[in-house]
Structure formats: structure tokens, C-alpha cells
Amino acid sequence: MTDLTVSEDLANRIETRVEQTEFETADEYAEFVLSEVVTRAERETDRSSESSTSKEGVQERLESLGYLEE
Template structure:
């Protein structure tokens, strides 16, 4: 993504409703961070969480051959019907 595209992507936003107690907790942490608003902090945390979840999911995904091997093994152990 080019710098212009990235800047445009950052400016496009949507509203998300969060429980007040979470917003309060985020606001309490702001003085200890580099963020100026709860919105910035939440966006950063969400990006980080999604990055790690997506990375873990990609690493754990089976390809078709691996799926077939697992199914054959489970069948040989009697867990799957023939």
C-alpha cells in the first residue's frame, strides 16, 4: 500500500459501539501510551490482535493433502466410519 493509500485508509472510519467500562479503561491508560484518543488506542490494539489471529490461522490451515492424511489416520483408528 502506498503512503497515499495508507493515509486514505486511515481516514476512512466506521463507528463501533463499546461498553462504557471498556472505553473508561482505555481512557485511563492513555497517559501511559503514545495515543491521543481512545479511538486511536482501540484501533491499534484491534490491528495487533487481528494480525496475530490471522497469522495463527494461516499457520494452522490444512491443505487438501494434509486434510486427507488426517482423515485416513482417524479412519484407521476407528474414529471415522468407512
């Protein structure tokens, strides 16, 4: 387990949110939220990489077929 430090304001906001959820502690809630955010960011990065790769592949294929100048 690693400790993270957040501002007092954010800690208070998290405590307030925990009261409105099924989470028992602020730590559980914060871990869930951070995990969700990181997972979404990773997916976006993966999609961006795939899109970039496929664009390059299409361009190379069009060049090889003579539709684009190399």
C-alpha cells in the same frame, strides 16, 4: 470510518490506558490494539491452514509410497 460501540467500562479502561501511552486519543489506541489482535488472529488462521494442508500432503505422499493404507 466506521463507528464501533464498546461498553462504558471498556471505554473507561481504554481512556486510562491512553494516559500511559504515546497515543493522543482513545480512538487511536483502540484502533492500534484491534489491528494488532486481528493481525495475530489472521496469522494463526494462516498457520493452521498451512499446517493442515501440509499434513494432508504428507499423508497422501506416504500413502502413494505404500507406507500407509489408502
